[in-house]
Amino acid sequence: MLELLTKPWPWYVSGPLIGLMVPILLILGNKSFGISSSLRHFCAACIPTKVKFFDYNWKAEAWNLIFVLGVVAGGFIAGILLKNPEPVQISENTIKDLQGYGITDFSNLYPVEIFNFQNLLSVNGFLFMIIGGFLVGFGTRYANGCTSGHSIMGLSNLQFSSLVATICFFAGGLIMSWFIIPLLF
Amino acid sequence: MKNLKYFFVGLIFGFILIKAEVISWFRIQEMFHFQSFHMYGIIGSAIAIGALSIFLIKKFNIKDSSGNPITIAPKELNKGTVIGGLCFGFGWALTGACPGPLYALVGSGHLIILIVLLSAIAGTFTYGLLKDKLPH
Numbered sequence: 515m516l517e518l519l520t521k522p523w524p525w526y527v528s529g530p531l532i533g534l535m536v537p538i539l540l541i542l543g544n545k546s547f548g549i550s551s552s553l554r555h556f557c558a559a560c561i562p563t564k565v566k567f568f569d570y571n572w573k574a575e576a577w578n579l580i581f582v583l584g585v586v587a588g589g590f591i592a593g594i595l596l597k598n599p600e601p602v603q604i605s606e607n608t609i610k611d612l613q614g615y616g617i618t619d620f621s622n623l624y625p626v627e628i629f630n631f632q633n634l635l636s637v638n639g640f641l642f643m644i645i646g647g648f649l650v651g652f653g654t655r656y657a658n659g660c661t662s663g664h665s666i667m668g669l670s671n672l673q674f675s676s677l678v679a680t681i682c683f684f685a686g687g688l689i690m691s692w693f694i695i696p697l698l699f
Numbered sequence: 700m701k702n703l704k705y706f707f708v709g710l711i712f713g714f715i716l717i718k719a720e721v722i723s724w725f726r727i728q729e730m731f732h733f734q735s736f737h738m739y740g741i742i743g744s745a746i747a748i749g750a751l752s753i754f755l756i757k758k759f760n761i762k763d764s765s766g767n768p769i770t771i772a773p774k775e776l777n778k779g780t781v782i783g784g785l786c787f788g789f790g791w792a793l794t795g796a797c798p799g800p801l802y803a804l805v806g807s808g809h810l811i812i813l814i815v816l817l818s819a820i821a822g823t824f825t826y827g828l829l830k831d832k833l834p835h
Contacts, residue, residue: 521718525740528719532741533748535712540756542704544763546771547749549798553823567827580702584709585799586806591710592717593807602720608729623804624724624795629811642793643811647801647818648825649790654798655826656783656833658774661797664784665742668774670749675776679784684731686788691731695792 519596522603535662536670545577548663550654552582615699638698657682713803722803724795731792778834783826790822 523531539545556579557563558572601621609620617625633639654660657679659668665683668676719741720726730738755761756769763769791797794815796804801819804812826833 519718522720523715523718525719525737526744528715528721529741529744530748531715532712532719533745533752535708536749537752537756538708539705540753540769540771541761541763542708543765544767544769545705549802550823553798553820554827556820557824557827561824563824563827565827567830568824577702577705581705581709581712582799582802584706584711585713585716585802586709587706588710588713588715589717589722589803589806590808592714593722593803593809597807598718602723602725604723604725604729605734607734608725608732611732611734612725612728620725623722623807623809624812629724629815631811631814634814643815644818646790646793647815648822649786650794650796650798650801650815651790651819651822651824652826653783653785653787653790653822654819655823656779657781657787658779658783660787660799661742661791662799664774666745666749667771669746670753671771671774672750673774675774675780678776679774679780682781682784683788683791686785686790687727687731687792688788689785690789690792691728694789695728 516596519592520598522598532666533670536667543577546663547667548578548659549582549585550651550660550663551575552578553651554655555579615696641698653686712799713806716800716803717807722796722800722807727792727795782834790819 535547539547555572555575558568558570602623617627619626628639628642634643659679661683664676664679669680716722721738721741726738729735761769796815798819801812801816805816
């Protein structure tokens with residue numbers, strides 16, 4: 515039983531469970547599944563500003579902030595208390611490609627050579643961590659949703675806008691990983 | 700207190716994200732290089748279950764736990780869907796994480812990812828500042 519909780523789950527277990535978030539939130543309280551809005555609510559709640567975009571009753575959306583707080587807690591339980599001791603089993607081809615970039619440490623969830631505090635001030639660290647994070651927050655709000663709100667919730671609700679958004683998420687990711695990331699090493 | 704239940708739903712979601720390994724930068728690179736079915740299987744089966752659930756909710760007019768009819772706000776299509784979508788795609792490949800995994804990684808004690816999350820908050824804030832000047 516404990517092994518079931520520490521080992522990674524195959525896609526056909528974890529995917530459907532993620533999909534179940536959609537009806538659970540709808541039935542619990544008529545809430546639409548989505549994560550990136552929490553970044554906006556956080557700005558509205560914590561940053562003193564007169565910007566119109568953050569001038570709304572964020573308390574009515576407090577559930578979303580509590581929800582992501584739960585995600586943090588879930589990360590703690592699954593990632594620390596029930597940590598999988600093995601490195602992520604990615605394909606040999608990916609390992610070979612990434613070794614070509616000079617990445618050698620595959621033991622963590624991300625390449626520690628790039629994602630570390632000392633590297634923050636280097637060009638490549640700044641691009642991966644700061645610019646990358648900035649684009650996640652900027653792009654999801656500009657597109658009005660992320661992988662959760664558009665690709666899962668929006669597509670489940672057959673929204674054309676979510677199909678366009680998901681195609682653009684992938685197009686952006688493909689351009690970055692095929693043409694730009696190789697230049698950063 | 701009525702919001703406490705969402706903490707537990709979030710907790711389960713965060714737990715699944717870690718066990719699904721979608722929080723791994725390596726998995727995201729593998730996905731964008733079409734070198735494994737893993738991520739496609741997860742996203743695809745999540746959509747299938749989500750879509751089936753919404754279909755059933757609409758077909759049987761299922762109410763929420765307070766007895767209210769379930770309503771889902773439509774998502775508007777505009778230029779931001781494309782431009783913002785591409786921007787997020789760039790960030791997704793760079794950081795190897797979308798917003799959900801960022802929270803889960805921070806919870807797993809990866810403090811460096813807190814920097815990425817704070818950058819994401821700065822990105823959302825910048826969008827709010829520039830919103831009226833950006834094409835929509």
